[in-house]
Amino acid sequence: MENYKLQLVRYYDKYASSRNASLRDSWKCDIRSYFRDFLITRQLGKILEIGSGTGQDSAYFRDSGFQVTAIDLSEENVIRCKQRGLHALVMDFYRMTFQDQAFESIYAFNCLYHVPSSDLKAIFQELKRVLISGGYMLIGQRGGMAYEGEYSNAKKTEPRLSVTFEKEEYESILRQYFRLTESHVVPVRDYEFHWFIVEKT
Numbered sequence: 001m002e003n004y005k006l007q008l009v010r011y012y013d014k015y016a017s018s019r020n021a022s023l024r025d026s027w028k029c030d031i032r033s034y035f036r037d038f039l040i041t042r043q044l045g046k047i048l049e050i051g052s053g054t055g056q057d058s059a060y061f062r063d064s065g066f067q068v069t070a071i072d073l074s075e076e077n078v079i080r081c082k083q084r085g086l087h088a089l090v091m092d093f094y095r096m097t098f099q100d101q102a103f104e105s106i107y108a109f110n111c112l113y114h115v116p117s118s119d120l121k122a123i124f125q126e127l128k129r130v131l132i133s134g135g136y137m138l139i140g141q142r143g144g145m146a147y148e149g150e151y152s153n154a155k156k157t158e159p160r161l162s163v164t165f166e167k168e169e170y171e172s173i174l175r176q177y178f179r180l181t182e183s184h185v186v187p188v189r190d191y192e193f194h195w196f197i198v199e200k201t
């Protein structure tokens with residue numbers, strides 16, 4: 001496993017309990033609810049969450065009537081997903097074991113910003129592979145500036161890879177693989193949060 005992935009596993013294993021007990025910010029819940037309603041309107045009920053963390057969002061979709069699969073690199077996160085009664089697997093979304101077109105939608109919230117820019121082509125091709133034609137994916141992550149390097153803060157000093165983009169640049173990347181249907185910005189304290197809905201055509 002690559003060094004930056006090992007950093008992520010160590011970080012998320014260490015903080016799994018505290019993250020499991022934390023409450024979602026209201027604006028994050030609003031995005032999640034929007035995508036739920038978006039999918040219900042289109043009768044798309046089989047969803048994959050990548051980088052699921054401890055399963056808060058996956059449980060929300062499950063409780064909303066979706067058939068949910070959650071994957072994460074962190075075994076500690078997956079344990080907590082299973083404690084919520086979720087179908088959860090320790091899996092790297094670089095190389096998923098699912099069949100082609102296995103899911104009607106994908107939820108990728110605050111996980112793809114851990115992917116090096118040089119790997120995005122392979123990642124989007126793999127995500128596209130497991131998504132049905134006419135299926136949708138939500139991607140949400142930090143943005144507003146071009147940055148690629150290690151990130152930490154005063155409370156959690158362990159470094160982890162963070163890759164962010166200007167909104168227009170990321171839109172251009174997404175359009176190489178999907179039809180971009182929606183693009184949004186949420187101002188959050190000292191950064192922007194970008195979220196997108198894309199369709200596999």
